[in-house]
Amino acid sequence: MFGKNGRNQWLENESQYAIHQDVNAGQLKGALLKDIQRSAFVYRVDCGGCNGCEIEIFAAITPIFDAERFGIKVVSSPRHADILLYTGAVTRSMRVPALRAYHAAPEPKICVAYGACGCSGGIFHDLYCVWGGADQILPIDVYIPGCPPTPSATIYGFAMALGLLGQKLKTSYHIQGEDERVQPRHPEIPLALRIDVEREARRMAGYWHGKKISDAFLDLLKAGDPHQVEQNIQSYLIQEDDPRLAEIFARFLEIYRVRQGEV
Protein backbone atom coordinates (compact mmCIF):
# COMPACT_ATOMS: atom_id res chain seq x y z
CA MET A 1 0.00 0.00 0.00
CA PHE A 2 2.91 2.39 0.67
CA GLY A 3 5.15 2.49 -2.38
CA LYS A 4 8.83 3.33 -2.59
CA ASN A 5 8.03 7.00 -2.09
CA GLY A 6 6.13 6.18 1.12
CA ARG A 7 2.89 7.58 -0.24
CA ASN A 8 -0.43 5.93 0.29
CA GLN A 9 -1.39 4.24 -2.95
CA TRP A 10 -4.81 3.21 -1.73
CA LEU A 11 -5.56 6.88 -1.43
CA GLU A 12 -3.95 8.07 -4.63
CA ASN A 13 -4.78 5.36 -7.14
CA GLU A 14 -8.16 6.36 -8.39
CA SER A 15 -10.19 4.57 -11.00
CA GLN A 16 -9.83 6.11 -14.46
CA TYR A 17 -13.61 6.06 -14.76
CA ALA A 18 -14.20 8.31 -11.75
CA ILE A 19 -16.17 11.44 -12.49
CA HIS A 20 -15.34 14.71 -10.81
CA GLN A 21 -17.42 17.43 -9.34
CA ASP A 22 -18.00 20.59 -11.33
CA VAL A 23 -16.17 23.60 -9.80
CA ASN A 24 -19.29 25.77 -9.82
CA ALA A 25 -21.29 23.00 -8.15
CA GLY A 26 -18.64 22.77 -5.43
CA GLN A 27 -18.94 26.50 -4.70
CA LEU A 28 -22.72 26.23 -4.67
CA LYS A 29 -22.50 23.37 -2.21
CA GLY A 30 -20.18 25.32 0.06
CA ALA A 31 -22.59 28.27 0.06
CA LEU A 32 -25.52 25.99 0.80
CA LEU A 33 -23.81 24.19 3.66
CA LYS A 34 -22.84 27.48 5.28
CA ASP A 35 -26.44 28.54 5.57
CA ILE A 36 -28.66 25.50 5.34
CA GLN A 37 -32.04 26.40 6.76
CA ARG A 38 -34.20 23.65 5.42
CA SER A 39 -34.61 19.90 5.47
CA ALA A 40 -32.14 17.62 3.75
CA PHE A 41 -33.69 14.80 1.78
CA VAL A 42 -31.79 11.57 1.43
CA TYR A 43 -31.94 9.18 -1.48
CA ARG A 44 -30.45 5.79 -0.82
CA VAL A 45 -28.63 4.01 -3.66
CA ASP A 46 -28.00 0.33 -2.96
CA CYS A 47 -25.01 -0.61 -5.12
CA GLY A 48 -24.89 -4.28 -4.28
CA GLY A 49 -24.80 -4.27 -0.51
CA CYS A 50 -25.86 -7.04 1.84
CA ASN A 51 -28.81 -4.97 3.19
CA GLY A 52 -27.16 -4.59 6.61
CA CYS A 53 -26.58 -0.90 5.87
CA GLU A 54 -30.18 -0.46 4.69
CA ILE A 55 -31.46 -1.94 7.93
CA GLU A 56 -29.38 0.52 9.93
CA ILE A 57 -30.50 3.47 7.78
CA PHE A 58 -34.11 2.55 8.43
CA ALA A 59 -33.30 2.07 12.11
CA ALA A 60 -31.96 5.64 12.09
CA ILE A 61 -35.33 7.02 10.92
CA THR A 62 -37.39 5.09 13.47
CA PRO A 63 -38.79 7.01 16.49
CA ILE A 64 -35.90 5.81 18.68
CA PHE A 65 -33.21 7.64 16.72
CA ASP A 66 -35.58 9.88 14.76
CA ALA A 67 -33.39 11.48 12.11
CA GLU A 68 -36.49 13.32 10.90
CA ARG A 69 -36.29 15.71 13.87
CA PHE A 70 -33.28 17.21 12.05
CA GLY A 71 -35.23 17.33 8.79
CA ILE A 72 -33.44 14.31 7.38
CA LYS A 73 -35.96 12.34 5.41
CA VAL A 74 -35.54 9.34 3.15
CA VAL A 75 -37.18 9.98 -0.21
CA SER A 76 -37.93 7.60 -3.04
CA SER A 77 -36.58 9.55 -6.00
CA PRO A 78 -33.14 11.03 -6.61
CA ARG A 79 -34.86 14.07 -8.13
CA HIS A 80 -36.01 15.08 -4.64
CA ALA A 81 -32.69 14.41 -2.99
CA ASP A 82 -30.05 16.65 -1.42
CA ILE A 83 -27.97 13.80 -0.08
CA LEU A 84 -27.17 10.63 -2.02
CA LEU A 85 -26.30 7.70 0.17
CA TYR A 86 -24.27 5.01 -1.58
CA THR A 87 -24.20 1.63 0.13
CA GLY A 88 -22.58 -1.55 -1.11
CA ALA A 89 -19.30 -2.27 -2.83
CA VAL A 90 -20.57 -0.99 -6.25
CA THR A 91 -20.84 -4.06 -8.40
CA ARG A 92 -20.07 -3.79 -12.10
CA SER A 93 -23.69 -3.84 -13.10
CA MET A 94 -24.66 -1.16 -10.53
CA ARG A 95 -22.21 1.44 -11.87
CA VAL A 96 -24.55 2.84 -14.50
CA PRO A 97 -27.62 2.97 -12.21
CA ALA A 98 -25.45 4.69 -9.57
CA LEU A 99 -24.36 7.28 -12.13
CA ARG A 100 -27.93 7.76 -13.32
CA ALA A 101 -29.02 8.47 -9.74
CA TYR A 102 -26.10 10.90 -9.39
CA HIS A 103 -26.99 12.80 -12.54
CA ALA A 104 -30.70 12.78 -11.70
CA ALA A 105 -30.17 14.55 -8.36
CA PRO A 106 -30.24 18.36 -8.57
CA GLU A 107 -27.13 20.38 -7.71
CA PRO A 108 -25.93 21.09 -5.08
CA LYS A 109 -25.90 17.52 -3.79
CA ILE A 110 -23.86 15.77 -1.15
CA CYS A 111 -22.62 12.24 -1.85
CA VAL A 112 -22.08 9.98 1.12
CA ALA A 113 -20.25 6.64 1.02
CA TYR A 114 -21.98 4.52 3.63
CA GLY A 115 -20.58 1.43 5.33
CA ALA A 116 -17.28 -0.36 4.88
CA CYS A 117 -18.29 -1.45 1.36
CA GLY A 118 -19.34 2.01 0.26
CA CYS A 119 -16.15 3.59 1.63
CA SER A 120 -13.67 1.18 0.12
CA GLY A 121 -15.27 -2.05 -1.01
CA GLY A 122 -14.97 -3.49 2.51
CA ILE A 123 -14.43 -7.21 2.65
CA PHE A 124 -15.31 -7.42 -1.07
CA HIS A 125 -12.65 -4.89 -2.12
CA ASP A 126 -10.62 -7.33 -4.23
CA LEU A 127 -13.42 -9.21 -5.98
CA TYR A 128 -13.34 -9.18 -9.77
CA CYS A 129 -16.91 -7.91 -10.04
CA VAL A 130 -16.81 -4.81 -7.82
CA TRP A 131 -15.45 -1.30 -8.22
CA GLY A 132 -14.46 -1.23 -4.57
CA GLY A 133 -16.32 1.72 -3.13
CA ALA A 134 -18.46 4.56 -4.38
CA ASP A 135 -15.48 6.93 -4.52
CA GLN A 136 -14.10 4.93 -7.43
CA ILE A 137 -16.88 6.19 -9.64
CA LEU A 138 -18.25 9.35 -7.98
CA PRO A 139 -17.03 12.41 -6.07
CA ILE A 140 -17.71 11.58 -2.41
CA ASP A 141 -18.02 14.23 0.30
CA VAL A 142 -18.46 12.20 3.45
CA TYR A 143 -17.36 8.69 4.38
CA ILE A 144 -19.29 6.85 7.07
CA PRO A 145 -17.37 3.65 7.88
CA GLY A 146 -18.87 0.79 9.88
CA CYS A 147 -20.08 -2.68 9.08
CA PRO A 148 -22.83 -1.57 9.27
CA PRO A 149 -22.63 1.89 10.88
CA THR A 150 -24.93 2.03 13.91
CA PRO A 151 -27.92 4.39 13.77
CA SER A 152 -26.00 6.79 16.04
CA ALA A 153 -23.03 6.69 13.66
CA THR A 154 -25.44 7.35 10.79
CA ILE A 155 -26.88 10.40 12.51
CA TYR A 156 -23.37 11.61 13.30
CA GLY A 157 -22.40 11.19 9.64
CA PHE A 158 -25.42 13.14 8.43
CA ALA A 159 -24.79 15.88 10.97
CA MET A 160 -21.21 16.08 9.70
CA ALA A 161 -22.34 16.16 6.07
CA LEU A 162 -24.58 19.11 6.93
CA GLY A 163 -21.77 20.83 8.81
CA LEU A 164 -23.45 20.61 12.23
CA LEU A 165 -20.80 18.48 13.94
CA GLY A 166 -17.06 18.33 13.51
CA GLN A 167 -14.88 15.41 12.49
CA LYS A 168 -13.36 13.44 15.37
CA LEU A 169 -11.11 10.92 13.63
CA LYS A 170 -7.62 12.11 12.75
CA THR A 171 -4.91 10.28 10.92
CA SER A 172 -1.82 9.31 12.91
CA TYR A 173 1.69 8.24 12.07
CA HIS A 174 3.85 6.62 14.74
CA ILE A 175 7.55 6.00 14.30
CA GLN A 176 9.26 3.58 16.69
CA GLY A 177 11.15 5.35 19.44
CA GLU A 178 14.71 4.53 20.48
CA ASP A 179 14.11 2.31 23.51
CA GLU A 180 10.59 1.21 22.76
CA ARG A 181 10.24 -2.29 24.24
CA VAL A 182 7.29 -4.47 25.19
CA GLN A 183 7.37 -6.45 28.41
CA PRO A 184 5.41 -9.71 28.79
CA ARG A 185 2.11 -9.44 30.61
CA HIS A 186 1.75 -10.63 34.23
CA PRO A 187 5.51 -10.76 34.98
CA GLU A 188 4.86 -11.90 38.58
CA ILE A 189 3.10 -15.10 37.46
CA PRO A 190 5.20 -18.10 36.33
CA LEU A 191 5.21 -18.34 32.54
CA ALA A 192 4.16 -22.01 32.52
CA LEU A 193 1.11 -21.27 34.70
CA ARG A 194 0.09 -18.31 32.54
CA ILE A 195 0.38 -20.35 29.35
CA ASP A 196 -1.65 -23.23 30.82
CA VAL A 197 -4.39 -20.89 32.03
CA GLU A 198 -4.56 -18.99 28.73
CA ARG A 199 -4.65 -22.21 26.72
CA GLU A 200 -7.47 -23.62 28.85
CA ALA A 201 -9.36 -20.32 28.54
CA ARG A 202 -9.11 -20.44 24.75
CA ARG A 203 -10.24 -24.04 24.74
CA MET A 204 -13.28 -23.36 26.88
CA ALA A 205 -14.37 -19.87 25.87
CA GLY A 206 -12.72 -19.13 22.52
CA TYR A 207 -10.04 -16.57 21.77
CA TRP A 208 -11.89 -13.32 22.42
CA HIS A 209 -13.71 -14.21 25.64
CA GLY A 210 -10.87 -16.48 26.71
CA LYS A 211 -8.49 -13.55 26.72
CA LYS A 212 -10.77 -11.49 28.96
CA ILE A 213 -11.47 -14.37 31.33
CA SER A 214 -7.84 -15.47 31.68
CA ASP A 215 -6.77 -11.86 32.23
CA ALA A 216 -9.34 -11.50 35.03
CA PHE A 217 -8.11 -14.73 36.63
CA LEU A 218 -4.43 -13.83 36.36
CA ASP A 219 -5.14 -10.43 37.90
CA LEU A 220 -6.71 -12.20 40.87
CA LEU A 221 -3.59 -14.37 41.26
CA LYS A 222 -1.52 -11.26 42.02
CA ALA A 223 -2.47 -11.51 45.71
CA GLY A 224 0.23 -14.21 45.99
CA ASP A 225 -0.91 -16.05 49.11
CA PRO A 226 -2.89 -19.16 47.90
CA HIS A 227 -5.52 -18.84 50.64
CA GLN A 228 -6.12 -15.17 49.87
CA VAL A 229 -6.25 -15.95 46.12
CA GLU A 230 -8.99 -18.55 46.54
CA GLN A 231 -10.99 -16.15 48.70
CA ASN A 232 -10.66 -13.37 46.10
CA ILE A 233 -11.77 -15.75 43.35
CA GLN A 234 -14.85 -16.81 45.33
CA SER A 235 -15.91 -13.21 45.92
CA TYR A 236 -15.24 -12.35 42.25
CA LEU A 237 -17.45 -15.25 41.12
CA ILE A 238 -20.26 -14.19 43.47
CA GLN A 239 -20.00 -10.66 42.11
CA GLU A 240 -20.10 -11.79 38.45
CA ASP A 241 -22.85 -14.36 39.08
CA ASP A 242 -22.27 -16.40 35.93
CA PRO A 243 -22.30 -20.24 36.06
CA ARG A 244 -20.27 -20.47 32.83
CA LEU A 245 -17.56 -18.30 34.33
CA ALA A 246 -17.65 -20.39 37.52
CA GLU A 247 -17.07 -23.55 35.48
CA ILE A 248 -14.12 -22.07 33.62
CA PHE A 249 -12.63 -20.69 36.85
CA ALA A 250 -12.97 -24.12 38.45
CA ARG A 251 -10.75 -25.53 35.69
CA PHE A 252 -8.27 -22.68 36.18
CA LEU A 253 -8.16 -23.40 39.90
CA GLU A 254 -7.34 -27.05 39.22
CA ILE A 255 -4.43 -25.95 37.03
CA TYR A 256 -3.37 -23.42 39.64
CA ARG A 257 -3.40 -26.01 42.44
CA VAL A 258 -1.40 -28.51 40.37
CA ARG A 259 1.21 -25.85 39.57
CA GLN A 260 1.19 -24.68 43.19
CA GLY A 261 1.87 -28.26 44.30
CA GLU A 262 4.92 -28.45 42.01
CA VAL A 263 6.49 -25.37 43.57
Place this chain on the structure above:
Amino acid sequence: MLKLFREVLKVGESTVLYPFVPAEVMAGFRGRPHHDPELCIACAACAIACPSNALTMETDLDQGIQSWSIFYGRCIYCARCEEVCPTRAIILSQEFELAVMNKADLFERADYQLLACRQCGVFFAPVKELEYVLALLKQSGLSVEDLAARRTLLEICPECKRKLDIPKLVSLYQEAV
Protein backbone atom coordinates in the same frame (compact mmCIF):
# COMPACT_ATOMS: atom_id res chain seq x y z
CA MET B 1 -58.57 6.85 22.39
CA LEU B 2 -58.09 8.19 25.92
CA LYS B 3 -56.65 4.85 26.86
CA LEU B 4 -54.10 5.23 24.07
CA PHE B 5 -53.14 8.74 25.24
CA ARG B 6 -52.76 7.46 28.78
CA GLU B 7 -50.48 4.74 27.47
CA VAL B 8 -48.47 7.28 25.47
CA LEU B 9 -48.04 9.50 28.53
CA LYS B 10 -47.03 6.54 30.63
CA VAL B 11 -44.37 5.40 28.16
CA GLY B 12 -42.98 8.91 27.72
CA GLU B 13 -40.48 9.93 25.08
CA SER B 14 -38.42 7.10 23.69
CA THR B 15 -36.27 9.07 21.26
CA VAL B 16 -32.62 9.11 22.30
CA LEU B 17 -31.05 12.52 22.80
CA TYR B 18 -28.01 11.77 20.68
CA PRO B 19 -26.19 13.85 19.26
CA PHE B 20 -26.92 16.40 22.02
CA VAL B 21 -25.76 13.97 24.69
CA PRO B 22 -23.23 11.15 24.19
CA ALA B 23 -24.84 7.98 22.90
CA GLU B 24 -25.23 5.03 25.21
CA VAL B 25 -23.07 2.16 23.98
CA MET B 26 -23.67 -1.40 25.11
CA ALA B 27 -20.94 -3.39 26.82
CA GLY B 28 -19.14 -5.56 24.28
CA PHE B 29 -19.85 -3.14 21.44
CA ARG B 30 -17.14 -3.43 18.82
CA GLY B 31 -16.13 0.04 17.75
CA ARG B 32 -12.96 1.50 16.29
CA PRO B 33 -9.95 -0.79 16.81
CA HIS B 34 -7.65 1.18 19.06
CA HIS B 35 -4.00 0.46 18.33
CA ASP B 36 -1.40 1.28 20.94
CA PRO B 37 1.77 1.64 18.83
CA GLU B 38 4.00 1.41 21.92
CA LEU B 39 2.64 -2.03 22.81
CA CYS B 40 2.80 -3.36 19.25
CA ILE B 41 5.66 -5.76 18.44
CA ALA B 42 5.00 -5.71 14.68
CA CYS B 43 4.47 -9.49 14.58
CA ALA B 44 1.82 -9.08 11.82
CA ALA B 45 -0.59 -11.56 13.44
CA CYS B 46 -3.37 -8.99 13.03
CA ALA B 47 -2.56 -8.43 9.37
CA ILE B 48 -2.81 -12.17 8.75
CA ALA B 49 -6.06 -12.48 10.70
CA CYS B 50 -7.78 -9.43 9.16
CA PRO B 51 -10.43 -10.83 6.79
CA SER B 52 -10.92 -7.61 4.85
CA ASN B 53 -7.26 -6.54 4.60
CA ALA B 54 -7.96 -3.36 6.52
CA LEU B 55 -4.85 -4.11 8.55
CA THR B 56 -1.77 -4.47 6.44
CA MET B 57 1.94 -4.91 7.04
CA GLU B 58 4.57 -3.86 4.60
CA THR B 59 8.26 -4.65 4.76
CA ASP B 60 10.83 -2.29 3.35
CA LEU B 61 14.04 -4.32 3.27
CA ASP B 62 16.12 -1.44 1.87
CA GLN B 63 15.49 0.85 4.79
CA GLY B 64 14.78 -1.81 7.39
CA ILE B 65 11.28 -0.67 8.22
CA GLN B 66 8.16 -2.71 8.89
CA SER B 67 5.11 -0.52 8.57
CA TRP B 68 1.80 -1.38 10.15
CA SER B 69 -1.26 0.38 8.84
CA ILE B 70 -5.00 0.33 9.22
CA PHE B 71 -7.68 1.64 6.89
CA TYR B 72 -10.82 2.20 8.95
CA GLY B 73 -12.90 2.50 5.79
CA ARG B 74 -12.35 -1.17 5.14
CA CYS B 75 -12.58 -2.48 8.70
CA ILE B 76 -15.58 -4.69 9.44
CA TYR B 77 -15.12 -4.59 13.26
CA CYS B 78 -14.90 -8.38 13.64
CA ALA B 79 -12.29 -8.18 16.46
CA ARG B 80 -10.16 -10.91 14.92
CA CYS B 81 -7.15 -8.59 15.37
CA GLU B 82 -7.97 -8.22 19.07
CA GLU B 83 -8.25 -12.01 19.35
CA VAL B 84 -4.83 -12.73 17.93
CA CYS B 85 -2.81 -9.84 19.37
CA PRO B 86 -0.28 -11.36 21.81
CA THR B 87 0.47 -8.08 23.63
CA ARG B 88 -3.04 -6.54 23.77
CA ALA B 89 -1.90 -3.72 21.48
CA ILE B 90 -5.20 -3.71 19.58
CA ILE B 91 -8.42 -3.41 21.51
CA LEU B 92 -11.77 -2.58 19.96
CA SER B 93 -12.91 0.63 21.64
CA GLN B 94 -16.44 1.92 22.08
CA GLU B 95 -15.89 4.73 19.57
CA PHE B 96 -18.33 4.77 16.68
CA GLU B 97 -18.14 8.38 15.47
CA LEU B 98 -15.86 7.63 12.56
CA ALA B 99 -17.38 9.63 9.72
CA VAL B 100 -14.83 11.77 7.88
CA MET B 101 -14.82 14.38 5.15
CA ASN B 102 -11.26 13.58 4.15
CA LYS B 103 -10.46 9.99 3.25
CA ALA B 104 -6.84 10.35 4.38
CA ASP B 105 -8.09 10.58 7.99
CA LEU B 106 -9.26 6.99 7.79
CA PHE B 107 -5.66 5.75 7.70
CA GLU B 108 -3.29 5.13 10.56
CA ARG B 109 0.30 4.07 10.23
CA ALA B 110 3.12 2.97 12.53
CA ASP B 111 6.69 2.22 11.46
CA TYR B 112 8.92 -0.26 13.28
CA GLN B 113 12.62 -0.95 12.96
CA LEU B 114 13.85 -4.22 11.51
CA LEU B 115 16.91 -6.00 12.81
CA ALA B 116 19.85 -6.70 10.49
CA CYS B 117 21.32 -10.21 10.51
CA ARG B 118 24.65 -10.53 12.37
CA GLN B 119 26.12 -12.53 9.50
CA CYS B 120 24.87 -11.08 6.25
CA GLY B 121 23.46 -7.70 7.33
CA VAL B 122 20.08 -8.26 5.69
CA PHE B 123 17.03 -6.99 7.58
CA PHE B 124 14.84 -9.89 8.67
CA ALA B 125 12.76 -9.40 11.87
CA PRO B 126 11.29 -6.52 13.89
CA VAL B 127 13.55 -5.48 16.77
CA LYS B 128 10.61 -5.22 19.19
CA GLU B 129 9.40 -8.73 18.38
CA LEU B 130 12.83 -10.20 19.03
CA GLU B 131 13.19 -8.31 22.30
CA TYR B 132 9.76 -9.55 23.35
CA VAL B 133 10.79 -13.15 22.64
CA LEU B 134 13.92 -12.66 24.75
CA ALA B 135 11.89 -11.13 27.57
CA LEU B 136 9.62 -14.18 27.49
CA LEU B 137 12.62 -16.51 27.58
CA LYS B 138 13.96 -14.56 30.54
CA GLN B 139 10.61 -14.90 32.30
CA SER B 140 10.65 -18.65 31.68
CA GLY B 141 13.77 -18.83 33.88
CA LEU B 142 16.72 -18.94 31.49
CA SER B 143 20.09 -18.02 32.99
CA VAL B 144 22.04 -14.96 31.84
CA GLU B 145 24.56 -17.06 29.85
CA ASP B 146 21.79 -19.03 28.16
CA LEU B 147 20.00 -15.80 27.27
CA ALA B 148 23.16 -14.36 25.73
CA ALA B 149 23.59 -17.55 23.67
CA ARG B 150 19.96 -17.40 22.55
CA ARG B 151 20.34 -13.76 21.59
CA THR B 152 23.31 -14.55 19.34
CA LEU B 153 21.30 -17.33 17.74
CA LEU B 154 18.15 -15.23 17.31
CA GLU B 155 20.00 -12.34 15.72
CA ILE B 156 20.94 -14.51 12.73
CA CYS B 157 18.54 -14.71 9.80
CA PRO B 158 17.06 -18.11 8.84
CA GLU B 159 19.11 -18.21 5.64
CA CYS B 160 22.41 -17.77 7.49
CA LYS B 161 21.33 -20.25 10.18
CA ARG B 162 20.91 -22.84 7.46
CA LYS B 163 24.35 -22.07 6.05
CA LEU B 164 25.91 -22.29 9.50
CA ASP B 165 24.24 -25.64 10.06
CA ILE B 166 25.81 -27.24 6.96
CA PRO B 167 29.31 -27.88 8.45
CA LYS B 168 27.69 -29.29 11.63
CA LEU B 169 25.52 -31.64 9.61
CA VAL B 170 28.46 -32.73 7.49
CA SER B 171 30.50 -33.59 10.58
CA LEU B 172 27.54 -35.45 12.11
CA TYR B 173 27.13 -37.38 8.89
CA GLN B 174 30.84 -38.26 8.76
CA GLU B 175 30.72 -39.48 12.36
CA ALA B 176 27.73 -41.67 11.55
CA VAL B 177 29.36 -43.19 8.44
